[in-house]
Amino acid sequence: MRLSRYFLPILRDTPKEAEIVSHRLMLRAGMIRQESAGIYAWMPLGLRVLDKVCAIVREEQNRAGAVELLMPTLQSADLWRESGRYEDYGKEMLRIKDRHRRDLLYGPTNEEMITAIFRAHVKSYKDLPLNLYHVQWKFRDEVRPRFGVMRSREFLMKDAYSFDLDAQGANVAYQRMFVAYLRTFARLGLTAIPMAADTGPIGGENSHEFIILADTGESEVYCHRDYLQYATPPADVNFDDPAALSGIVKKWTALYAATSEKHDAAAFAALPAADQVTARGIEVGHIFTFGTKYSEPMKANVTGPDGREVPVHMGSYGIGPTRLVAAIIEAGHDDKGIVWPEAVAPFKVGLANLKMGDSASDAACAKIYGALENAGVEVLYDDRDERPGAKFATLDLIGLPWQIIVGPKGLAQGTVEVKNRRSGAREDLSLEAAINRMIP
RNA sequence: CGGAGUGUAGCGCAGUCUGGUAGCGCACCUCGUUCGGGACGAGGGGGUCGUAGGUUCGAAUCCUAUCACUCCGACCA
Numbered sequence: 001m002r003l004s005r006y007f008l009p010i011l012r013d014t015p016k017e018a019e020i021v022s023h024r025l026m027l028r029a030g031m032i033r034q035e036s037a038g039i040y041a042w043m044p045l046g047l048r049v050l051d052k053v054c055a056i057v058r059e060e061q062n063r064a065g066a067v068e069l070l071m072p073t074l075q076s077a078d079l080w081r082e083s084g085r086y087e088d089y090g091k092e093m094l095r096i097k098d099r100h101r102r103d104l105l106y107g108p109t110n111e112e113m114i115t116a117i118f119r120a121h122v123k124s125y126k127d128l129p130l131n132l133y134h135v136q137w138k139f140r141d142e143v144r145p146r147f148g149v150m151r152s153r154e155f156l157m158k159d160a161y162s163f164d165l166d167a168q169g170a171n172v173a174y175q176r177m178f179v180a181y182l183r184t185f186a187r188l189g190l191t192a193i194p195m196a197a198d199t200g201p202i203g204g205e206n207s208h209e210f211i212i213l214a215d216t217g218e219s220e221v222y223c224h225r226d227y228l229q230y231a232t233p234p235a236d237v238n239f240d241d242p243a244a245l246s247g248i249v250k251k252w253t254a255l256y257a258a259t260s261e262k263h264d265a266a267a268f269a270a271l272p273a274a275d276q277v278t279a280r281g282i283e284v285g286h287i288f289t290f291g292t293k294y295s296e297p298m299k300a301n302v303t304g305p306d307g308r309e310v311p312v313h314m315g316s317y318g319i320g321p322t323r324l325v326a327a328i329i330e331a332g333h334d335d336k337g338i339v340w341p342e343a344v345a346p347f348k349v350g351l352a353n354l355k356m357g358d359s360a361s362d363a364a365c366a367k368i369y370g371a372l373e374n375a376g377v378e379v380l381y382d383d384r385d386e387r388p389g390a391k392f393a394t395l396d397l398i399g400l401p402w403q404i405i406v407g408p409k410g411l412a413q414g415t416v417e418v419k420n421r422r423s424g425a426r427e428d429l430s431l432e433a434a435i436n437r438m439i440p
Numbered sequence: 441c442g443g444a445g446u447g448u449a450g451c452g453c454a455g456u457c458u459g460g461u462a463g464c465g466c467a468c469c470u471c472g473u474u475c476g477g478g479a480c481g482a483g484g485g486g487g488u489c490g491u492a493g494g495u496u497c498g499a500a501u502c503c504u505a506u507c508a509c510u511c512c513g514a515c516c517a
Contacts (some may be wrong), residue, residue, distance in 0.1 A: 012454045012466060012478075017510055037509065092516080142516070143441065157517055286517060320517035354476055377470090377507090389477040407476055
């Protein structure tokens, strides 16, 4: 992509409302624009990151056996009256009427709808287990949205719902998602630690929040140091092997880990001092099982092997991709701007032509740009007629993992500079070597 | 929802107390000189001062209402 033809509305000053670093950087880097309280437009650069986050989330959901569908944002109030939540949900639910004065709502979550879909089509235990998910915009009319997309009213959520014949099956489904979440967050370049959570009004046996550690996180968290070194479950983990899943989950839940709400100071103090980690954390995922809470009132029954009809056992599993984008920035930035993990960077390479109009610089950039594009490497070519300092500042701000800096001085020696955004390491390479370095 | 604040050009702000032709910096456009870490000079464009009423010869400024947004607290992917 040529920057001169792109839409990258960078801000030099920080809008005054941005209080946390991810919000500031997302606004400055032209990733988002606030349209209303807690409601954001995603600009091209932000959308590229959001799409990449979603792609990784989907890959890991699919790997774990979940099946994607897409439910609408608008739901009928009648559906929610079946579960009793239309009255219970309160003011966080955005309620609207259509032209026929029928009650609708903008979905804050989808348990009711997925249960209705399930009961209409699944009648036998032979079709279980089943896990259906979608990635869809949600709306929760928060009293006080804040921190940009970290806590917005309209947000993107991946929500998966599992269906099993009994509690034991539901527990395996839970463990599948547990492992899938560990892999998902690791691939996003995050250190995520599962922490036991309240099941709250939803009830149920299992519940974990996935907390990523970031200095600017909202809440204090406490955990055993070993969690920071735990290896991510491998890509070839067998999601059909309950014993394997259970082993991973046991390992990841054996040691102390708690958010401030559930913190047990005495238990934490009992750990060797060297193993105690106190940090800031951001909740990026939440999983739980809730048994037959919805299947019973909504009559989502299946016939078991014994011929008897029983309500299915369910679980639900949420990740907020829009929040994740902000969380990734909270976990990866410096005083110059964002530092993207390569997996979600909007472009892999930023190519800066320090002297547009200089024939050697133009030709070198054209060659590098063309070669990388042909190789399928995502490159943003800064071909604006700007001074070098502005280009450096822009590239550092938007945080692409690699910068290739092309100017007359280097070209006189036959080299361009390749800089790693994260480490700051620079290397002078020939054009060919620089190109090859960027091609996997 | 309780408390506190803010709405003036794309962004950051001054002007409001004490009414008198709407300003500054950045950004933007033109020309020139520049060009390896956010250049300099000259010229230029852009604002019904959140909205609606009212007071006044005259309102960004005073009064009333209203809307929006932000921050602090209690709740949440």
